[in-house]
Amino acid sequence: CSLCAAAVWRERPFRDAENLASCFGDFIDRLPISGKEGILRLHPDLAGRLAQAGQLTSESTREQASAGLNTMTEEERQRMTNLNKRYTQKFGFPFVICARENKKDAILRGLGERLENAPQTEAITGANEVKKICRLRLLDLVKPDSQLNSPL
Numbered sequence: 001c002s003l004c005a006a007a008v009w010r011e012r013p014f015r016d017a018e019n020l021a022s023c024f025g026d027f028i029d030r031l032p033i034s035g036k037e038g039i040l041r042l043h044p045d046l047a048g049r050l051a052q053a054g055q056l057t058s059e060s061t062r063e064q065a066s067a068g069l070n071t072m073t074e075e076e077r078q079r080m081t082n083l084n085k086r087y088t089q090k091f092g093f094p095f096v097i098c099a100r101e102n103k104k105d106a107i108l109r110g111l112g113e114r115l116e117n118a119p120q121t122e123a124i125t126g127a128n129e130v131k132k133i134c135r136l137r138l139l140d141l142v143k144p145d146s147q148l149n150s151p152l
């Protein structure tokens with residue numbers, strides 16, 4: 001989210017990628033519920049229309065594939081679509097989970113379970129998942145060598 005990046009920029013210099021990720025995490029934690037919901041709305045549905053049209057970002061494509069979401073049976077895809085629809089109707093933002101830390105069965109189960117949560121709880125749970133996605137993406141972007149050379 002470019003707004004988060006622009007805000008976290010003021011915390012420079014960062015010791016390393018972990019420090020940068022924790023600054024992003026702190027920023028997301030400090031957002032009010034409406035801000036957390038806004039960040040969640042920037043995310044594509046899991047195995048949704050964008051994925052099926054091949055229009056996800058390369059990061060999302062890789063993450064969703066690592067959970068096995070690109071090899072779902074027709075029945076699994078239908079279940080995912082129905083649950084995603086119910087979730088978005090209830091909360092007004094899409095279901096977000098760190099796909100690299102879950103497999104498709106855990107994602108389908110989590111989607112069903114999290115549908116029962118209260119809206120505020122779910123905005124916080126979703127934002128915590130965004131923090132995990134953000135951290136893994138940052139660690140990919142910042143090569144270990146660059147930590148030795150100069151602060152970010």
Ligand SMILES: NC(=O)NC1NC(=O)NC1=O
Pocket residue numbers: 043044045046059060061063064094095096097098099100133
């Ligand atoms: N909706 C959702 O969780 N999307 C994602 N999760 C993840 O790890 N990558 C995504 O694109």
